[in-house]
Amino acid sequence: MNRRVVITGLGVVAPNGVGLNAFTHAIKNGISGIRHDAQLHNLQFSCQIVGKPQISEELKLNYFSELELRGFNSTGILYGVIAGIDAWKDAGLTIENNVDPDWDSGVIFGSGTSGIDKFRESIYKIDELQTRRLGSTVVAQTMNSGISAYLGGKLGLGNQVTTNSSACTTGTESILMAYERIKNGQANRILAGSTSDSGPYIWAGFDAMRVCTFKHNESPEQGSRPMSASASGFVPGSGAGAIVLEDLESALQRGVRIYGEVLGGNINSGGQRGSGTMTAPNSVAVQRCIKEAIKNAGITSNDIDTINGHLTATAKDSLEIANWREALNRNGLDFPYINSLKSMTGHCLSAAGSIESVAAILQLYHGFIFPNINCEDLHPEIEGSTDRLKIPTKLINTEVNIIAKASFGFGDVNACVIFKKFDE
Amino acid sequence: MKREEIIEKLKTIVKPYVNNQEAYENMNESSDFIKDLGVNSANLVDIVLDVEEQFNIVIDNPEMERMLDVKTAIDIIEVKTE
Numbered sequence: 001m002n003r004r005v006v007i008t009g010l011g012v013v014a015p016n017g018v019g020l021n022a023f024t025h026a027i028k029n030g031i032s033g034i035r036h037d038a039q040l041h042n043l044q045f046s047c048q049i050v051g052k053p054q055i056s057e058e059l060k061l062n063y064f065s066e067l068e069l070r071g072f073n074s075t076g077i078l079y080g081v082i083a084g085i086d087a088w089k090d091a092g093l094t095i096e097n098n099v100d101p102d103w104d105s106g107v108i109f110g111s112g113t114s115g116i117d118k119f120r121e122s123i124y125k126i127d128e129l130q131t132r133r134l135g136s137t138v139v140a141q142t143m144n145s146g147i148s149a150y151l152g153g154k155l156g157l158g159n160q161v162t163t164n165s166s167a168c169t170t171g172t173e174s175i176l177m178a179y180e181r182i183k184n185g186q187a188n189r190i191l192a193g194s195t196s197d198s199g200p201y202i203w204a205g206f207d208a209m210r211v212c213t214f215k216h217n218e219s220p221e222q223g224s225r226p227m228s229a230s231a232s233g234f235v236p237g238s239g240a241g242a243i244v245l246e247d248l249e250s251a252l253q254r255g256v257r258i259y260g261e262v263l264g265g266n267i268n269s270g271g272q273r274g275s276g277t278m279t280a281p282n283s284v285a286v287q288r289c290i291k292e293a294i295k296n297a298g299i300t301s302n303d304i305d306t307i308n309g310h311l312t313a314t315a316k317d318s319l320e321i322a323n324w325r326e327a328l329n330r331n332g333l334d335f336p337y338i339n340s341l342k343s344m345t346g347h348c349l350s351a352a353g354s355i356e357s358v359a360a361i362l363q364l365y366h367g368f369i370f371p372n373i374n375c376e377d378l379h380p381e382i383e384g385s386t387d388r389l390k391i392p393t394k395l396i397n398t399e400v401n402i403i404a405k406a407s408f409g410f411g412d413v414n415a416c417v418i419f420k421k422f423d424e
Numbered sequence: 425m426k427r428e429e430i431i432e433k434l435k436t437i438v439k440p441y442v443n444n445q446e447a448y449e450n451m452n453e454s455s456d457f458i459k460d461l462g463v464n465s466a467n468l469v470d471i472v473l474d475v476e477e478q479f480n481i482v483i484d485n486p487e488m489e490r491m492l493d494v495k496t497a498i499d500i501i502e503v504k505t506e
Contacts, residue, residue: 067440067441067467133473135470135473136470137466
């Protein structure tokens with residue numbers, strides 16, 4: 001079986017916009033979601049700016065019952081449920097309350113950790129000999145698959161319900177896992193995506209590694225500077241992105257809007273050999289991942305109109321661009337357009353791939369390329385080989401046919417997915 | 425504490441966990457938390473914690489195991505609040 005897989009629903013909880021409308025407006029207008037964080041300041045972090053979605057108590061009640069919110073302390077599950085339910089409804093799907101689950105629909109929703117604040121709260125109680133008073137929801141909130149379990153239950157889905165985890169590659173990986181399952185005929189519809197917790201206990205490890213910028217505590221909106229000569233480390237972020245992937249036949253039968261098609265992709269690892277380590281990419285593997293994705297999608301590198309990069313605003317951005325150039329064999333003005341959502345959201349870690357894929361798919365569907373902010377001073381190593389015009393700093397309204405989206409993560413893991421404008 | 429007083433307090437405690445509103449309206453000593461009131465079995469633990477807090481008592485594990493219906497719950501609370 002080799003079915004075509006299309007995108008019929010999107011949902012997003014991003015630092016610069018919660019919900020599709022707010023998010024689309026933000027990315028078109030280069031609106032930053034990076035803010036100073038008083039808690040990180042008080043905890044004496046080097047980097048005290050973050051990209052964190054703004055969620056009101058009122059909004060929570062649209063997605064969770066009051067009972068569910070009792071003792072609830074998992075931002076990752078909060079973001080994931082909002083994005084996931086939104087995507088489901090955006091796809092024109094309803095929440096049924098039948099005795100039987102929907103056997104043909106599943107969830108593949110990734111996460112790096114779950115309920116890290118709930119976990120911290122529990123650890124304090126345990127050490128105070130209060131284990132018996134933890135309550136009944138610690139496991140559901142802190143198991144890594146908490147997010148897929150919450151979504152699967154709220155939607156009543158009876159196909160595979162799982163959580164994948166591959167560091168900053170997680171979100172892109174979930175889309176490709178869902179794509180494979182539908183293509184192979186094992187499911188008709190998968191709610192794919194990923195989420196990432198907020199807060200000091202998730203971000204501290206990166207701060208300790210000195211990979212986050214400490215130069216913009218007074219100028220948060222200028223802090224995230226992918227591809228810039230003055231990039232000084234990434235800005236930590238959080239949120240969730242969700243995408244309903246569906247068998248083409250099923251989508252046509254339902255007569256719903258089709259945002260685009262997943263043509264294919266590739267997932268690999270550099271094995272922490274060659275230039276690859278736990279934290280640095282093996283360039284051979286990165287290039288191979290991109291080339292294999294192109295091959296798998298049945299296109300050529302010249303077909304790619306625009307790239308949505310990983311581009312985190314560390315010293316590795318130049319290397320990433322060089323890897324794209326090598327893999328695509330395109331330079332200068334011939335290089336595709338490229339942008340990095342992280343300039344506006346920071347690095348949303350395990351949620352990055354899915355939030356950025358939502359942005360990529362919106363570009364495809366609405367016909368625009370969102371601007372990169374904070375890279376007026378392009379890094380000289382990038383400017384030397386990729387034409388400045390291909391790294392837009394202003395919104396471009398143009399038809400986009402094919403987008404390559406890649407994510408790279410700790411553990412030397414890579415994923416690249418190819419999205420195409422839908423054409424019957 | 426009187427049984428009528430206890431059941432009134434208990435009604436407030438179990439309210440958020442109940443999934444059968446009709447049975448809740450008619451909740452009495454013979455009501456079973458799971459079978460009648462539709463409480464999710466995992467939430468029985470939360471009800472016990474709320475009872476401990478509201479009545480300022482401690483309920484041990486064997487007692488918790490028996491606390492599946494309103495009558496047993498009241499029996500246990502009654503003794504402890506004497």
